[in-house]
Amino acid sequence: MKEFEVYSSLRVPKNSKIIMRLDGRSFHSLARDLNLVKPYDENFYNVICEVCRDLFEEFSPIFVYTFSDEISLLFDKVPFDGRIEKLDSVIASFTASSFVMHYDTQFKKPPSFDSRIIPISDGDILSYFRWRQDECWRNCVNSHGISYLKSKYSNTEANDIIKGMNLSDINELLFENGINLNDVEIYKKRGIGIYRKNKKIVGFNKKENKNQTSYRSYIYKDWELPIFSEKFFKKLR
Numbered sequence: 001m002k003e004f005e006v007y008s009s010l011r012v013p014k015n016s017k018i019i020m021r022l023d024g025r026s027f028h029s030l031a032r033d034l035n036l037v038k039p040y041d042e043n044f045y046n047v048i049c050e051v052c053r054d055l056f057e058e059f060s061p062i063f064v065y066t067f068s069d070e071i072s073l074l075f076d077k078v079p080f081d082g083r084i085e086k087l088d089s090v091i092a093s094f095t096a097s098s099f100v101m102h103y104d105t106q107f108k109k110p111p112s113f114d115s116r117i118i119p120i121s122d123g124d125i126l127s128y129f130r131w132r133q134d135e136c137w138r139n140c141v142n143s144h145g146i147s148y149l150k151s152k153y154s155n156t157e158a159n160d161i162i163k164g165m166n167l168s169d170i171n172e173l174l175f176e177n178g179i180n181l182n183d184v185e186i187y188k189k190r191g192i193g194i195y196r197k198n199k200k201i202v203g204f205n206k207k208e209n210k211n212q213t214s215y216r217s218y219i220y221k222d223w224e225l226p227i228f229s230e231k232f233f234k235k236l237r
């Protein structure tokens, strides 16, 4: 019967880095069910950040990036020997379980995530993450805009008004009404990154009777990311 398992040999291209992107399924209804604070629910962000840490520990990507309900993982060593079915199913289900484990609440429905695999060349990694970071910024402007408009108009009116506005219109409207997005926390504008950093450790070497410096890496959750650049991705490893 094994021959019926026709997708089981599908693999990502050999020697290619990959990005996996997970996205919460129907999280607009989950946000409603859980009464998430609008536009940003700090507890939700803390939970997603813990999920990213779990993913980092379990699957050893070199970088994890998150905002809203999406998570991107950059792998240089691809787990499961690159098997597509394994990657998509195990990583998406692990993400959902971790999300439930870290959330201190009763869910109305079991949360789930979709996942996709994107083979990527070194030259395109920066463009990919810039694209997601731009989306994070758009999301930040839009969600502040819609929250402001809903405080002044009905939901339908607010949705209609925002449809006719571009990002700078929304930014201006917010500014005129005392909301300066410059003052908003950095993670709301640029997302959150998880990667390894080195910690300097100075210990005393008894044999040689002198201090010795070594470095140990640890998983760092960066809530104050820079705008992504070549330099940022060179540092990862």
Ligand SMILES: Nc1nc2c(ncn2[C@@H]2O[C@H](COP(=O)(O)OP(=O)(O)O)[C@@H](O)[C@H]2O)c(=O)[nH]1
Residues within 6 Å of the ligand: 023, 024, 025, 026, 027, 028, 029, 031, 036, 037, 038, 039, 040, 041, 042, 044, 045, 068, 069
């Ligand atoms: N209230 C609230 N909702 C959030 C927050 N983060 C994400 N969401 C919700 O998650 C959705 C994510 O967008 P998208 O993936 O396009 O929608 P989905 O298809 O319903 O998952 C947003 O539209 C919000 O409804 C948050 O911090 N607060």
Ligand SMILES: [Mg+2]
Residues within 6 Å of the ligand: 023, 024, 025, 026, 027, 028, 069
């Ligand atoms: Mg979603």
